[in-house]
Amino acid sequence: MRNHRDYCIAGKVALTWFGPEPRVVVADPRLFREILSNKQGQFGKQRSILRIERLLANGLTTHQGDKWVAHRRIINHAFHLEKLKRMLPAFAECSSELVRRWGDSMGQSDVQEIDVWPEFQNLTGDVISRVAFGSSFGEGRKIFQLQSEQAQNAVKMANVMYIPGYRFLPTKLNTRMKANAREVELLLKGVITKRERAMKDGHADNDDLLGVMMESNIEESQEAGSSMPTMTTDDIVGELKLFYFAGMETTAVLLTWAMVLLSMHPEWQDRAREEVLRVFGKNQPDSEGINRLKVVTMILYEVLRLYPPILLLGREAYKETELGGVTYPAGVTFALPIVCIHHDPDVWGEDVDEFKPERFAEGIAGASKNSPAFFPFGRGPRICVGQNFALLEAKMGLSVILQHFMFELSPSYTHSPCPVSTLQPQHGSHRLSSRNSKN
Numbered sequence: 001m002r003n004h005r006d007y008c009i010a011g012k013v014a015l016t017w018f019g020p021e022p023r024v025v026v027a028d029p030r031l032f033r034e035i036l037s038n039k040q041g042q043f044g045k046q047r048s049i050l051r052i053e054r055l056l057a058n059g060l061t062t063h064q065g066d067k068w069v070a071h072r073r074i075i076n077h078a079f080h081l082e083k084l085k086r087m088l089p090a091f092a093e094c095s096s097e098l099v100r101r102w103g104d105s106m107g108q109s110d111v112q113e114i115d116v117w118p119e120f121q122n123l124t125g126d127v128i129s130r131v132a133f134g135s136s137f138g139e140g141r142k143i144f145q146l147q148s149e150q151a152q153n154a155v156k157m158a159n160v161m162y163i164p165g166y167r168f169l170p171t172k173l174n175t176r177m178k179a180n181a182r183e184v185e186l187l188l189k190g191v192i193t194k195r196e197r198a199m200k201d202g203h204a205d206n207d208d209l210l211g212v213m214m215e216s217n218i219e220e221s222q223e224a225g226s227s228m229p230t231m232t233t234d235d236i237v238g239e240l241k242l243f244y245f246a247g248m249e250t251t252a253v254l255l256t257w258a259m260v261l262l263s264m265h266p267e268w269q270d271r272a273r274e275e276v277l278r279v280f281g282k283n284q285p286d287s288e289g290i291n292r293l294k295v296v297t298m299i300l301y302e303v304l305r306l307y308p309p310i311l312l313l314g315r316e317a318y319k320e321t322e323l324g325g326v327t328y329p330a331g332v333t334f335a336l337p338i339v340c341i342h343h344d345p346d347v348w349g350e351d352v353d354e355f356k357p358e359r360f361a362e363g364i365a366g367a368s369k370n371s372p373a374f375f376p377f378g379r380g381p382r383i384c385v386g387q388n389f390a391l392l393e394a395k396m397g398l399s400v401i402l403q404h405f406m407f408e409l410s411p412s413y414t415h416s417p418c419p420v421s422t423l424q425p426q427h428g429s430h431r432l433s434s435r436n437s438k439n
């Protein structure tokens with residue numbers, strides 16, 4: 001290997017040592033795009049991260065090669081905007097339940113402190129349970145609770161991961177994780193078997209994620225001329241488990257930071273509410289109206305720029321590769337810090353750390369200097385399959401809240417974004433004052 005100076009390109013690439021592998025940190029948006037686009041197929045997901053992800057769910061994020069291609073095609077279909085429109089009533093129902101609960105807990109008073117971070121975790125868990133399973137929402141909810149516990153356990157486990165073989169020891173944590181995994185699997189297989197039976201009998205309601213995924217699984221295998229479905233039941237279980245991990249906390253932190261920033265910038269809160277009331281009045285938001293929300297979209301993009309839920313992506317050179325004029329040996333890992341690119345003054349201007357949704361007035365392409373540098377959902381073939389889902393969910397949630405409440409930060413709030421599995425408010429009890437909107 002050459003000396004580390006060889007690995008620095010224009011001050012935006014630096015070599016660091018993390019664990020047993022050399023890591024190259026890439027903070028140049030052009031190289032960032034080149035790696036994520038992976039046109040020559042030389043980059044794969046970082047193998048050490050894949051091992052941790054597999055502990056939680058064996059799904060799209062951990063698949064490689066042909067299996068990933070086949071699954072991605074089926075899942076893309078399930079997350080297509082047209083399909084998501086059919087799921088909109090489920091999004092609306094969960095958001096309305098949330099504001100109903102907030103309203104009830106306020107009783108006669110005008111002002112109340114609400115800890116929105118756990119509230120949004122519950123909301124996004126409910127949404128994924130309802131959107132994924134439709135009428136089997138009850139089982140979905142139980143799965144969501146178990147998966148939330150699994151995610152917390154996985155963070156604990158990652159902290160002791162460096163002890164070789166530790167995860168195979170019968171510790172309390174390992175035993176609990178195994179028991180949870182078994183229970184989730186049983187519940188999911190039960191829901192899938194029930195749905196398969198209903199599909200055969202011709203009375204399945206296929207407007208949910210599970211139904212759409214099972215339908216496109218059958219279509220895909222028919223197109224390939226195979227009598228066997230492309231995805232097995234175990235594969236579907238893996239993908240459903242993944243949706244909880246990939247989609248729950250990410251969207252919950254997006255909504256949380258959106259509430260924080262709109263509390264800090266009441267002028268933008270007013271503009272967003274004005275838009276929501278102009279488009280929907282007090283009616284339930286519909287997909288046609290959601291498409292017309294320009295201010296709310298600009299706000300969500302700016303929140304994702306300042307507080308990207310996923311801070312860093314990892315790629316590994318699976319073979320010797322040339323990048324920015326430097327040749328790297330196979331096995332080098334590239335750390336792609338989304339958060340650094342999103343806070344680079346050379347890319348966004350001197351006001352980079354300010355909340356200015358107007359940057360996105362002309363869309364994403366025009367928001368940064370020279371070339372697009374907005375990567376909250378990644379980029380290239382592995383780009384987040386759930387980004388339409390997440391934005392629809394966030395727009396629905398925020399619109400319904402704005403229709404019913406005005407909000408400001410509680411005096412007890414301390415601003416301290418903290419990277420856990422996602423970028424979260426460190427002081428978990430994240431209080432905000434809310435009161436009924438006079439509009």
Ligand code: HEM
Nearest residue numbers: 060061246247250251254309376377378382384385386390
């Ligand atoms: C604000 C919310 C979200 C953010 C910021 C986000 C971010 C990301 C990012 C950065 C990646 C790329 C990872 C990589 O390249 O290694 C990704 C992948 C993925 N996301 Fe999301 N995500 C969000 C919501 C969701 C939702 C709601 C779902 C599903 C319900 C979802 C499902 C997935 C899946 C399955 C992948 C793997 C794609 C693949 O490997 O082909 N995400 N997400």
